[in-house]
Amino acid sequence: MSRFSVTYRLRAADRAEALARAEGIALEQTVEIPRAVVPAGYVADEILGRVEDLSPLGPDLWQAMISYSPDSAGAELTQLLNVVFGNSSIQQGIRVTGIDLGDIVAARHPGPRFGIEGLRRLTGATGGMIAPVLKPMGLPPEDFARLAAGCVRGGADIVKEDHGLAGQPTAPFRARVEAVARAVSEENARSGRRALFFPNLSGRPEEIEDNLRFAKEAGAGGILVMPGLFGFGLVERIARDSALDLPVMTHPAFLGPYVLAPDTGFDHGVLFGTIQRLAGADISVFPNVGGRFGFTVAECAQIATACRSADGPGLPMLPSPGGGMSVERAADMQAMYGKDVVFLLGGSLLKDPSRIDMAVAAMRNALDKAQTGG
Incomplete structure (x- = not known):
């Protein structure tokens, strides 16, 4: 368990080509030199990637x-993803x-x-949580409040703020x-609720x-981050900051090309589940089935499973499907995703x-009814 492993799906005409491609990956992701010139000893025996299985x-x-x-990745998340x-x-x-992180790498990245x-x-x-999104851009602070x-x-x-709201x-x-945090705090005090604001x-x-x-000082209860633009290293930096002590929600903007082509990139569950948890996200936003982005039932289910699986990196986190939500679909979505x-x-x-x-109350009531079977 000291080594970590990555599973790849390869396109190859036969086993010989598949093995050559796998061995090429093992070289490319570590030493990045021809096999014939890999230094003997520590580099060849430890650093060089190993093809453990091919099927x-x-x-x-x-x-x-x-x-x-683990030595090839060191302690940095960015280098781990590079490997x-x-x-x-x-x-x-x-x-x-x-x-599969293995014991050593998993300990370096608590999630x-x-x-x-x-x-x-x-x-x-x-039960299931709901997160209305503040939009559109162009409004003044008092309207968002x-x-x-x-x-x-x-x-x-x-x-949650829309990812398009910036400066x-x-x-x-x-x-x-400042305006929205104050409004959420005041309404929480009036209603006895504990809603969190994620700018x-x-x-x-x-x-x-x-x-x-x-x-944090203004009263935000969490933070929304776009790792496709800011990097997964920033997500981990926030998650590890005990002084901030803020939950992190990640948004999929700019990450689409990593999953949309079937022969390249990442499986949906790996990118929006495993890697988000590895970086330290507590909530992972992704396009919902039936919305305007075209993720399938199977892809959304794969993401939700990766977010919540007990054997994933660190604590299980919450999947957050967005798009295509309505009162009419509440029961179906509740049945698909459950309460977490x-x-x-x-x-x-x-x-x-x-x-x-x-x-919002209509959606809240529809989901509550679906959860209780009412």
């Missing part, structure tokens, strides 16, 4: 399991379908700070965060640390912003 999956498809030394699928991601016909149970303690929620207050009145567990002139990050982290690289501290889930509620809530509390 057929179907016509022209093979599965290869390759193990790597998993660095240069080989630029080649066609290679897809990552599984990652989510809160996980499912931690978020239940914070929110008081016992009014929407947020209505969401809390309606029964939201989490009030626009109509609602700069700090002014918006979308934004700013230039040199501003990120200060913006994180500002969000955060349902994102988006544009359908904004038909009448002044009555967003009623729209």
Whole structure:
């Protein structure tokens, strides 16, 4: 268990080609030199990737399991991901379908700070959670604050900013965060609820640390991060910060190309489940089946399983499907995902912003009824 392993699906005409491709990956992801010139001893025996298993999956498809030394990854998450699928991601016909960290690497990356149970303690929620999304860009801070207050009145567990809200002139990050956090706190106090506000982290690289501290001090209950743009290393940095002590929700913006082509990238569960947990996310947002992005039932189920599996990295986390949610689909979605889930509620809530509390309450009631079988 000292080595960690990655499972790849390869396109190859026969076993000989599949083995050559697997051995090529083992070289490319570690020493990146021809096998004939790999130094004997420690480099050849420990650092060089090892093809541990090769088996057929179907016509022209093979599965290869390759193990790597923890020394090749070191303690950095970015280097670990580089070993998993660095240069080989630029080649066609290679897809990552599984990652097994092993004991040593797993200990280096503890994963989510809160996980499912931690978020239940914070929110008081016992069943499926709902998270209305504040949008669209172009509104002033006070409008977002009014929407947020209505969401809390309606029964939201989490009030999440849209990933497109950043530092626009109509609602700069700090002014918006301050206004919305205050509105959520005041409405929580009035209603006795414990809704959490997750602002979308934004700013230039040199501003990120200060913006994180500002969000915490302003009263944010969590933080939304786009690892496709900011990097998974930032997710881990936030998750490990005991002074911030904020749950992290990750958004899939910019990550689509990693999963959409069947012969390259990552399986959906690996990217939106395993890797998000490895980085320390407590909630992983992904496109829901029936929404406008076209993920299938099987792909969404794979993600949800990877998020919640007991043998994944660190604590189990909450899958958060977004898109295609409606009162009419509430029962079906509850049956599909169960109680350990955060349902994102988006544009359908904004038909009448002044009555967003009623729209959220209708969804809350539909999900509660589906959970209890009423």
